[in-house]
Amino acid sequence: MGCPRGKASPDQNTKYELFSASGGFCQNPNCNEPLFVSTDTKRIHIGEIAHVFAANEAGPRPPGAMSREERGNFDNLILLCPICHTIIDKAPADYPETEILTWKRNHRERINGLFGAKACETREEVRRQIVPLLAQNEAIHREYNPDLEYSQDPTSGIAFKWQRNMRQRIIPNNRRILAHLDVNRDLATKEEQYAIELFRQHILDLEAKHYTSDLVAGAALPYPTAISDIMS
Known part of the structure; x- marks a missing residue:
């Protein structure tokens, strides 16, 4: 490419x-x-x-x-x-x-x-669109994230489950969340717009790491925690 x-x-x-x-x-x-x-x-x-x-x-x-x-x-x-x-x-x-x-x-x-992204009239409506996606990602992270001690056990299958869920659930969910936020960017505060851009880069880094094996990917930008409460 x-x-x-x-x-x-x-x-x-x-x-x-x-x-x-x-x-x-x-x-x-x-x-x-x-x-x-x-x-x-x-x-x-x-x-x-x-x-x-x-x-x-x-x-x-x-x-x-x-x-x-x-x-x-x-x-x-x-x-x-x-x-x-x-x-x-x-x-x-x-x-x-x-x-x-x-x-x-x-x-x-x-x-x-x-991704089902549509322009909303209120911040509360945007929040309702993204909360289920955020909740699913959080549940997956709690159960399978690579920082868990037992995930290092090659016989546990946790590492495989984490990689699978990252590709099939977390990254697609992140894309849907970002699509909702982009369409409704005018409802976000200046600080939230900055968090959205950090979130975008976080997604790009994850995709480079998990989808494009022929591209050299460094450490992913950390997940911006402000996204978890955005549009609250």
Whole structure:
């Protein structure tokens, strides 16, 4: 998923954010092919980072006055399958930047729709949407988290259960919580908005660690405890 274009290349956090925003699918609405493929021996990702405005002046959809750093920012990038990436760059007149940006925006809205995120009128309504998800995550953490003494026993199966629940429950729940908070961001205080951004980075770090084995992931940003009481 790399793109060796100097300063026009995304940094590691931007790569994680692009993967998360895609939900694991090509962001071309006429494609939506899975970006993870299973072989006989492993599971690999085939996603490619495409520039909306080109990384260099001679590329498709010239960047004009954009700096090289701006060309490598999240807002100028989209995650596509290899075929769609090739098509939009070989036929740029048929795929202007406005259309590609619309793909990306609509894809995010569809992901939010899958998570059931909707705009609420009150903070209390937002809170009701996220409390069951927070409660499930807390229960799983209490029972299986890796800091528990018996989780280190290879015969207990706790480590396996923790990894499974992290991938199948905690991270998806976190994504749903974040979707609810993003849609209702205008109801959050300034301090809560800061906590939301910490939560976003926490999720990106967890996804990098548990989903993308070919990406080097450092220690995950700790869970921001303010999220547990957000919108209270």
